[in-house]
Amino acid sequence: MSDLAAVVERERAETAMDALAAEGVYDDSRSVRPYGEGVAVPVTAPPERVDVLEVVETDLPPRNRDLRDLLAARGWTDDELDRAPASWAVVGTCVLVRAREESLPRPDEVGEALLELHGEADTVLLSHGIAGEHREPDVEVLAGLGDTEVVHTEHGTRYALDLAETMFSPGNQAERVRMGEVVAPDERVLDMFAGIGYFTLPMARAGADVTAVEVNPTAYRYLVENAVLNGVEDRVSAFRADCRDVDAAADRVVMGYYDAPDYLDAALDALAPGGTVHLHATTPESDPWAHPVSRLESVAGERGRGVEVGDRRVVKSHAPGVEHVVVDAIVD
Structure with missing residues (x-):
């Protein structure tokens, strides 16, 4: 055949x-x-x-990976093509596009073309970013069924979420995978900003015992659901609370939040001597490490604890001139 x-x-x-x-x-x-x-x-x-x-x-057409070709076939001018999205992500059955609406020509045609490119998807969403204390997304349906609830699979971990209600950053994929690789079985982990389980799930699947804290009620609901979905509910203790109000003892603390340096007091209160902290932050591209490292050393010093900085990573660009970074450190 x-x-x-x-x-x-x-x-x-x-x-x-x-x-x-x-x-x-x-x-x-x-x-x-x-x-x-x-x-x-x-x-x-x-x-x-x-x-x-x-x-x-069945006859399936040749795969065309070039959005520009599909839009050109719809009569787009060179100027319009230059303003077309250069990147997007497939999250479950949704295509998630990040672009400024005012600079995006013919958004409905972009949506239809992306559905043509990705036959496994049924909805195209335009993201206007994340806002508010609960990090809630602002998305607009460009094409398709408009079903924003998906199950996204990434290196064996399954994430159920609603892209209209809970954030998901495709650019953090390498960091999510990495956290599942650095933990040891039965290690005690505190995930202070767990969301739907971005880091909690890979770590629990690797055998860690994770205390996962999330204040957003919608994200918390998916966190609990995802623990069951991945068969790790016995290794995840989930709390809907401010992470500063949860008592925990941990060998490793994950601080996956842009304002995480402001929560270092609570993190170090939970971290056992010799434990590891993963401190996320947004920093100037010109000097990405100065603030998170100095803040970590200052808070640890107030407690008479020393800091050994290990790996430092740029996760992704957050905005022009601003990086999303992670600092790994052992605190004695």
Whole structure:
């Protein structure tokens, strides 16, 4: 047979594509397209290790990864094409685009073109950023069904969330993966700003015992749901509270919040001697380490504790001239 496709449930499309690629049968030269109530994923041979609904013969067009080509076919001018989104992320069954609405020509056509590019998706969202104490997203539906509740799979960790109510940063993926690699089984971890479980879930899946604290009630609901979804509910103790009000003893403290340096008193009160803190912050690109390191050393010094700074990482650009960074340190 030729032009084979494996049909999978729409909500499993992202995971199935990764599994088919790992088996070596995913055909990335052809597009993914809706098929009945599911999604047709192109394959070079019937899969043997991946569960699918059925394998069918169907014509799937060549995969076009160039948004500019699709928009040019819709009659966009060179000036309009230069203002088209340069990047986006597929989160579950949603395509998430970050762009200034006032600079984005024909937003509805951008949405339709992105759905054409990503047949596994059913909704395109334009993000206007994150705001407020609870870090709530502001998104607009550009195209598709408008269903913003998704299950996103990332290196085996499953995140259920509503992109219209809870934040999700694709640019933090490497850091989420890394946290699942640095913890040891049975290590005690305090995740002070857990959200839906961004760092909690990879660490718990690696065997750590995580105290996860989240003040946003919607994010907290997904945090609890995601612990069950990933089978780690026995290793996650979740609290809907201000992290400064939770008593915990930890070998490792994760501070995944831009204003985390303001919470170092509570972090070091929980951190056992010789423990590790992962301090996130937003800092000037010209001097990214001065403020978080000096603040950490100052708060530790007030407690008569020393600091050994280890790895320092730029996670992503936060804004022009501003970096999102992480400082890892051992505090004696």
